[in-house]
Amino acid sequence: MPLTISVFSDVICPWCYVGKRRLERALDQLGLRESTTVEWLPFELNPAMPAEGMVRALYRARKFGAERAAQLDAQMTELGHQEGIGFAFGRMTRTPSTRSAHMLIAAATRHGRADPVVDALFRAYFEEGRDVGDPCVLREICVAAGLERHVVEDAMGDAQLRQWVESIERQATEMQVAGVPFFIVDRKWAVSGAQPTEQWLAALTAA
Numbered sequence: 001m002p003l004t005i006s007v008f009s010d011v012i013c014p015w016c017y018v019g020k021r022r023l024e025r026a027l028d029q030l031g032l033r034e035s036t037t038v039e040w041l042p043f044e045l046n047p048a049m050p051a052e053g054m055v056r057a058l059y060r061a062r063k064f065g066a067e068r069a070a071q072l073d074a075q076m077t078e079l080g081h082q083e084g085i086g087f088a089f090g091r092m093t094r095t096p097s098t099r100s101a102h103m104l105i106a107a108a109t110r111h112g113r114a115d116p117v118v119d120a121l122f123r124a125y126f127e128e129g130r131d132v133g134d135p136c137v138l139r140e141i142c143v144a145a146g147l148e149r150h151v152v153e154d155a156m157g158d159a160q161l162r163q164w165v166e167s168i169e170r171q172a173t174e175m176q177v178a179g180v181p182f183f184i185v186d187r188k189w190a191v192s193g194a195q196p197t198e199q200w201l202a203a204l205t206a207a
Helices: 014-030 056-064 066-083 101-110 114-127 135-144 149-155 157-174 197-206
Strands: 003-009 036-042 183-187 189-192
Touching: 003 014, 003 101, 003 157, 014 066, 014 197, 036 101, 101 114, 101 135, 101 149, 101 157, 101 189, 114 135, 135 149, 189 197
Parallel strands: 003 036
Antiparallel strands: 003 183, 183 189
């Protein structure tokens, strides 16, 4: 039976990257990958972030303290190894605004390229240390992931697309989505957090 899984996510959320991998592994093991539609919905961890972003070390120090931030990066790096993700926190210099990235994901959804674009954005930020708030970087990533250049250019200046992203984020607030990843399966039941593949297997089999 076809499934639709809606995912509130942010491209600078490491747990969202991990959650994506774990869900995909479960879908593959159950033979459901091809019959499942994954819908990527915007959730900005830092909605008030300036368009140019800010220095990551400063952002992390303010949020966690420098020592705790280093510990969290080390723990996530180890977890990433287990999930096949090469987190490269040492290469990441900026914490970006992700508003434009979400606009491009929305445009990619319309053109059937959402999943490769989301995957490319995660990989670019977390494994390559690229600034996914930089318009030039975003263009390169999305075109390489299969979006036509004119689609990318139109999306980045589309006021209606920006309003749609903002409206979905307001819906997330109304639904009391406080953290990501947050999954909604077939519009019926929710899964909060990057649950292990084994839990996905049990939940999807029961459903």
